[in-house]
Amino acid sequence: MVAISVLSPSPRVEKLDSTTPDDLLAFGKAFCAQASRTxxxxxxxxxxxxxxxxxxxxxxxxxxxxxxxxxxxxxxxxxxxxxxxxxxxxxxxxxxxxxxxxxxxxxxxxxxxxxxxxxxxQSDVVKLLYDSRACLGGALSSTVEELELDVGAALTVQASTPALVAFGFMARDHTSSLGLVEDGRLVGSLSASDLRGLAAEDFPLLLLPAAVFAAKRALGPAVAVSLISTLEEVLAALVGHAIHRVYVTNAKGAPVSIITLTDVLRLVTKA
Structure with a gap:
């Protein structure tokens, strides 16, 4: 199992202090103007x-x-x-x-x-795999822990971290998602795709805490499984919610790992 890594926002908060909603609105307008580019x-x-x-x-x-x-x-x-x-x-x-x-x-x-x-x-293939899950036989009832699907690192930030800082971490670390934690428990998630469709007037929302940004944008809750969840339950969560990843949480609701579509396909294609 890979322990979670909680990213501290403090180095970026100093830069954020001088950023105003008007600054982000102006940037949003300039950025959205690029929509006309081919x-x-x-x-x-x-x-x-x-x-x-x-x-x-x-x-x-x-x-x-x-x-x-x-x-x-x-x-x-x-x-x-x-x-x-x-x-x-x-x-x-x-x-x-x-x-x-x-x-x-x-x-x-x-x-x-x-x-x-x-x-x-990858989503198409995993959906087909779920629809044809009988071909997986006994592996369907094997748990996350037994299949060693709990080895992916779950990167997280505090839910109070400004959304702009959280997305900055994603850009810096070349990761597509971050879990949001509060008192150690998983309370939400941000992904790079959550910026899709962000209108110019919405850019100031990036100054809000990540959890508030997620609520304002009506983003769905983080989907989690446990170490004793079966492969069938993992597939059902990924396909049922049409998502690219599920978090693995312990009995206290703390994220301990993450399972992506890639992890599932690596498992089923492993020689």
Whole structure:
């Protein structure tokens, strides 16, 4: 089990003291004005992994090779494409999954000759796994502790931490979520996706305590399981709430770990 890590906001609070709601409103207006920018101006460097719609790839091929699920840095979605220019493509070792390395500026259809037909995400695969859970047999009744799903670190901040500080921690530490704790108990969660749809006039809300920000934005509660929860219960929580992670809490409600979609897919694809 990995102990939780509570992040102290004090270094950032000093900088926050000089930030006003008007400052954030002005920044929000400037940021939202970028909505008119085209996607090719916003993309970042990296590989884009695609599966040719004409290939006879299995779902396991997609998860293992395109998601790269057993690697440290995984992909969370897969773009299924028609192959208009096969000569531009690099075949994978299995000769089933098509991989295309797209660099900034070359991701346009006329440059790659690819047409996206579908998008497959980790959420889609875990939902299919849950719908077909009978194939998991006895593993369904195994507990979080027995399956060693309790090894992921649960990063947390105090619920009173300003939301802007909490999101700052996420950016600094390259993490997509933080648990919110009060008196040691898990009371909420923030994720990077909670910033989606934030209008310019909502930016001053970032000065509020993270728990208040979550309430103002009507964000759902943190979903938790326990060390004795079964794999079936974990899958049901992830799929039923359409979320990317569940926290593992102890008898006192304190977060001790976290389980992500990636953790589940690593478990079921582990040799």
């Amino acid at each position: 996607v090719d101006k916003l993309q970042h460097a990296g590989d884009l992994w695609l599966l040719s719609a004409d290939d006879a790839s299995t779902l396991m091929d997609a998860v293992m090779e395109s998601f790269r699920i057993q690697d440290q840095n995984v992909h969370h979605r897969l773009y299924v494409c028609s192959a208009a220019q096969p000569a531009r493509m690099i075949r994978s070792p299995s000769q089933k999954t098509t991989v295309v390395n797209v660099t900034p500026g070359s991701a346009r259809l006329d440059a790659t000759g690819l047409k996206v037909t579908h998008v497959v995400s």
